Amino acid sequence: MEYIQWQPAFNLGNETIDRQHRHLVDILNETFSLMMAYAENGRFIEKIGELREYAKEHFLFEEELMEKMAYTGLKVHREHHRNFIGELDTLEGKIRKGKKSAPAEVFLFIRDWLLEHIQVTDRGYAVYL
Ligand SMILES: [Fe+2]
Numbered sequence: 001m002e003y004i005q006w007q008p009a010f011n012l013g014n015e016t017i018d019r020q021h022r023h024l025v026d027i028l029n030e031t032f033s034l035m036m037a038y039a040e041n042g043r044f045i046e047k048i049g050e051l052r053e054y055a056k057e058h059f060l061f062e063e064e065l066m067e068k069m070a071y072t073g074l075k076v077h078r079e080h081h082r083n084f085i086g087e088l089d090t091l092e093g094k095i096r097k098g099k100k101s102a103p104a105e106v107f108l109f110i111r112d113w114l115l116e117h118i119q120v121t122d123r124g125y126a127v128y129l
Contacts, residue, residue, distance in 0.1 A: 003032040004111060010118050012126040017065075020058040021118050027051045028110050035103045041095050044103050048092050051110065052085060059085075062122070071125045080121055084113055 004025050011018045031047050059081040066074045091109060094102040 003029045004115070012118075012122055012129070014126065014129050017058075017062065017122070017126075020054075020061065021114075021122075023054060024051065024058065024114055027054060028107070028114060031103075031107050031110065035107050039103075041098065041103075044095050044106065045092060048088060048095070048106060052088055055081075055084065055088075062125075066125050069125065069128055071128065073124050077121065077124070080117070084117075087113075 006022055006025055010021060010025075012021075027047065027050055031044070031051070034043055034047055059078075063074065063078055063081070066077060071077075087109060088106075091102060091106045095106065099105075
C-alpha cells in the first residue's frame with residue numbers, strides 16, 4: 001500500500017480544479033500517514049471530516065461548472081459525488097465502532113475512488129473546458 005504521488009497526467013487543465021484535486025490527494029495522504037502511525041480513531045474521524053467538507057466544496061464547484069456548460073452527464077456525475085459522501089459516512093461509522101480494518105478500508109476506498117474520479121469521471125466534462 002502506498003500513498004499517492006501527484007502525476008502530471010492527473011491534471012485536467014483547469015487550474016482551479018487541478019488545485020482542488022491536489023488538495024484532496026494531500027488530505028488523503030495525511031490519512032495514509034495516520035494509518036501508518038496507527039493513530040487513534042478520533043484522528044481518523046477528524047481527517048475524514050476534513051476530507052468530506054473539502055470534497056463537498058469541490059463537488060459543488062464542479063457541478064456548477066457542469067451546469068453552466070449544460071453538460072449532459074451532470075445527473076450521473078452528481079450521483080457519483082453523492083455516492084462517495086454516502087460511502088464515506090458508512091466507513092466512518094465502521095471506524096466509530098472500532099472495526100480494526102476500517103482505517104485501511106477508508107484509505108483504499110478514497111484512493112481508488114479519487115484516482116478514478118480524476119482520471120476517468122472528470123475527463124468526461126474536462127474535454128469540453
Ligand atoms: Fe473532481
